Amino acid sequence: MLVTGLMALQGCATRPIERTEPNGSVAPARSMVPAFELYGRLSASDGTEAAHGQFHWRHTPDHDRLTVSTPLGQIVAQLTRNAAGAVLVLADGKRLEASDANTMLPAVLGVEAPLEALPNWVQAIPRSGARVLGLESGGRPARIGDSGWIIDYGEYATPLPDAVPRRLEASRGDTRIRLIIDEWNRLP
Template sequence: MSRRQLLATLLGAAVLAAGCATPALSPAPPAARRTALDAFALEGRLSASDGERAASGRLEWRHHDQRDDWTVLSPLGQIVARLERTAAGALLRTADGGRYEAASADELLPRILGVDAPVARLPGWVQAAPGPDAEIRERDAAGRPALVIDAGWRIEYPDYASDEPAAPPRRIDLSRGDARLRLIIDSWTPVP
């Protein structure tokens, strides 16, 4: 074998070996510590769709362990509905004078959103602090949840308020089957 053939053979082997090598994987970021607040207030823009109908507007939500107050407003700022949840049950008041009572907010929330979302899980979801039975499938570069599967829902966090690991989400996309919810949070306020 000539020197030229030997060099070509060695070069070919080196190229093949390089092509088979797997690139080094960068280590996954450590999981960011996320603690859900017991009480908060948020304001944002909400859109919901069930595959046939869609609605959008503004949302004002005050959450406490034993109480939730949701106010849904039209895109022009008129109150569409108010939903209150307490330990005693839930009450929905609509702009057309309707008044509906139920044992839980789970029964009434679909009347406003058109989508059946699990009310008890929403406080954790909007804080990117899902419960222990949720599956965190992806994390962002800061170690925060980017994709979570919980109670049959897919929860995506494409944007946070800042690069800090403890920053709250700015945008949340929820989906299950044809149901879609998007919340863009304009302001977060921890409540003492």
């Protein structure tokens, strides 16, 4: 279940995206960062069980590598995705392979999440069809609705308009994914 929070395993657009709120106001355009590296903490819950840990996620349009550890730093799982497919290696050495990383989550982790949406979520940029449901005082998204998910942004890294989120929570029904991003690096 720990890996769920950060496995966005699809490519990203690089064009600025303008968002319209339900009341018609427009959030300032933000540019998608196509390649990044994140370090942070996560928790995931399906309403019955919960898990907590640390993560390191390196994302490019063509490749993802996500390592999830216990709060004490023991590696729980590492997921790698590229054009050939996805490989998930668990702490006990068990190796799972699939053509699509999405197929590994429900059976192995117990929480479903739209993996292709997560690069957008961690940048507070709605995907096509998603909507900004509210802005915070600095004009950045405070809440986004995306395919039945509600993503709340509790804190941004800085007060700048293009700052990345530091805290976010995605929820859908009983499922909750919480991320605290401690370090964010753009990659070349």
